[in-house]
Amino acid sequence: MLEQRFIDGFEQLAPDQATRQIITHALEVFSRKGFAGTKIKDIAASAGFSQGYVYMYFKSKEEIFTKIVELASEGAGRSVQYAAELEGTAMERITWLTEAFLSPGSLAMQHWRLILLQTATSEAIPEEAKRISKEKIREPFEQLIPLIMEGQRALEIVDGDPLELAIAYFSFIQGLGIARSQATEQNSFPTTELVLRFLKRS
Amino acid sequence: MLEQRFIDGFEQLAPDQATRQIITHALEVFSRKGFAGTKIKDIAASAGFSQGYVYMYFKSKEEIFTKIVELASEGAGRSVQYAAELEGTAMERITWLTEAFLSPGSLAMQHWRLILLQTATSEAIPEEAKRISKEKIREPFEQLIPLIMEGQRALEIVDGDPLELAIAYFSFIQGLGIARSQATEQNSFPTTELVLRFLKRS
DNA sequence: GTCTATATTAAGATAGAC
DNA sequence: GTCTATCTTAATATAGAC
Numbered sequence: 001m002l003e004q005r006f007i008d009g010f011e012q013l014a015p016d017q018a019t020r021q022i023i024t025h026a027l028e029v030f031s032r033k034g035f036a037g038t039k040i041k042d043i044a045a046s047a048g049f050s051q052g053y054v055y056m057y058f059k060s061k062e063e064i065f066t067k068i069v070e071l072a073s074e075g076a077g078r079s080v081q082y083a084a085e086l087e088g089t090a091m092e093r094i095t096w097l098t099e100a101f102l103s104p105g106s107l108a109m110q111h112w113r114l115i116l117l118q119t120a121t122s123e124a125i126p127e128e129a130k131r132i133s134k135e136k137i138r139e140p141f142e143q144l145i146p147l148i149m150e151g152q153r154a155l156e157i158v159d160g161d162p163l164e165l166a167i168a169y170f171s172f173i174q175g176l177g178i179a180r181s182q183a184t185e186q187n188s189f190p191t192t193e194l195v196l197r198f199l200k201r202s
Numbered sequence: 203m204l205e206q207r208f209i210d211g212f213e214q215l216a217p218d219q220a221t222r223q224i225i226t227h228a229l230e231v232f233s234r235k236g237f238a239g240t241k242i243k244d245i246a247a248s249a250g251f252s253q254g255y256v257y258m259y260f261k262s263k264e265e266i267f268t269k270i271v272e273l274a275s276e277g278a279g280r281s282v283q284y285a286a287e288l289e290g291t292a293m294e295r296i297t298w299l300t301e302a303f304l305s306p307g308s309l310a311m312q313h314w315r316l317i318l319l320q321t322a323t324s325e326a327i328p329e330e331a332k333r334i335s336k337e338k339i340r341e342p343f344e345q346l347i348p349l350i351m352e353g354q355r356a357l358e359i360v361d362g363d364p365l366e367l368a369i370a371y372f373s374f375i376q377g378l379g380i381a382r383s384q385a386t387e388q389n390s391f392p393t394t395e396l397v398l399r400f401l402k403r404s
Numbered sequence: 405g406t407c408t409a410t411a412t413t414a415a416g417a418t419a420g421a422c
Numbered sequence: 423g424t425c426t427a428t429c430t431t432a433a434t435a436t437a438g439a440c
Binding site: 032033034035036037038113116117119120121122123124125158160161163164165167168170171172173174175176178179181182188189190191194195196197198202 | 234235236237238239240315318319321322323324325326327360362363365366367369370372373374375376377378380381383384390391392393396397398399400404
Binding site: 220258 | 405406
C-alpha cells in the first residue's frame with residue numbers, strides 16, 4: 001500500500017518511539033498551520049507531550065521542520081516511483097497514482113502540502129528547509145516524466161513537452177489538494193477521469 | 203484592464219494615501235509570507251514607514267489581514283465577472299480569463315493565493331478573515347458556472363456537473379499559481395491551451 | 405504626520421524537580 | 423522519561439517626542 005511507503009520512510013529515520021511520535025504529529029500540524037503558524041506547544045500537545053519535552057529530541061522548531069521537509073520530499077518521490085513500477089499501461093499507472101493522491105486524507109497529499117505549499121510562502125521558512133525542498137522536488141518529476149513519455153509513445157497521452165505536462169499534472173493535483181482540504185461539500189469534487197482529460201490523447 | 207479592476211477596488215475602500223499604501227504592500231507581503239509569517243515590521247518597511255506608524259491606521263495585524271482578505275475576495279469575484287461580460291464564445295472568454303490568471307505577476311493570482319492558500323492553512327488565521335473568505339469565495343464560482351453552462355449548450359465544453367468543472371478549473375489555476383511562484387525556469391510552463399484541454403469537448 | 409523609545413505579551417528554548 | 427518553572431528573545435502594541 002502507498003500510505004505504508006511513507007510511514008516506512010518515517011520509521012526508518014526515527015530511531016525511537018518518541019521521535020516518531022513527534023515527527024508524525026508535527027507533519028500533521030505543520031501541514032495545517034504552516035511553519036510560522038505552528039507553535040511548539042501545538043506539536044507537543046498533539047503528540048501528547050509537554051511543551052518543554054520536545055526539546056529533548058529536537059534542538060529547535062527549525063530542526064523539526066527541516067527534518068520533516070526532508071522526509072516528506074522523499075516520500076513524494078517514492079509515491080510516484082511506486083506507481084511507475086506497477087503493472088499496466090502508462091495511463092493506468094498515472095490513474096492509480098492520481099487516485100492515491102486524491103483520496104481524502106491522503107498522506108501523500110499532506111506531504112505535498114508541506115513541501116510545495118510552504119515553499120510557496122517561502123520567505124517565512126528556514127533556509128535549510130528551502131534548500132532541501134528545492135533539491136528533492138525534482139524527484140517526483142523525474143519519476144513521472146518517463147511514464148508520460150511511455151504514454152506518448154503508446155499514443156495514450158497527448159503530444160508535447162513531457163516536463164510541461166508533468167508541471168501541469170502536479171499543479172492540478174496540488175490545487176485539488178487545497179480545494180479538498182477546505183471541502184465544504186464532498187460531492188461535486190472532481191473525479192480522476194475529469195482531471196486526467198487534459199493528459200489524454202483525444 | 204483586469205488589473206485596474208482590482209486596484210480600483212482597493213482605492214475605493216481606502217480613503218487616504220497612507221492607508222492605501224499599507225494595504226497594497228500588506229497584500230504583497232501576506233501573499234508571500236502568510237499571516238503568521240508576516241511581521242508588522244515587514245509591512246511597514248515595505249510601505250516605507252516605521253513599525254509603529256502602521257498602528258495609526260490599523261489597530262492590529264488581524265485588522266489589516268481581515269481587510270485585505272475582504273478586498274481580495276471581492277477582487278477575485280470581479281475578475282471572473284469581468285471576463286464573463288466580454289464579447290465572444292464562452293470558451294473564448296474562459297481562455298481570456300485563464301490568460302489573465304496565468305500571466306506572471308498577476309494581481310489576480312496574488313489575490314487567490316491570499317484567499318485560498320491561506321485559508322488552506324486556516325487554523326493559523328483570524329476567525330473573522332476565515333468567515334469573510336468562506337462567504338466571498340462563492341462569488342467566483344457563481345460567476346463561472348453560468349459561463350460553463352453556456353459553453354456546454356454550445357457544445358464547446360464537456361458535459362458534466364458545472365460546479366465540479368468550476369472546482370477543477372479554479373484548483374488547476376491555483377496550483378499553477380503556486381508552481382509559477384516557485385518557477386526556477388520560466389520555460390516549460392503549461393500553456394493556456396493545455397490547461398483548458400480538460401474542459402474542452404473532444 | 406512620522407519616528408523613536410518603551411511597555412506588554414507570547415513564543416522559543418533551557419534547567420532543574422519528580 | 424517526563425513535566426513544571428523559568429529565562430530569553432522577538433513581536434505586538436502604545437505613548438510620547440520631533
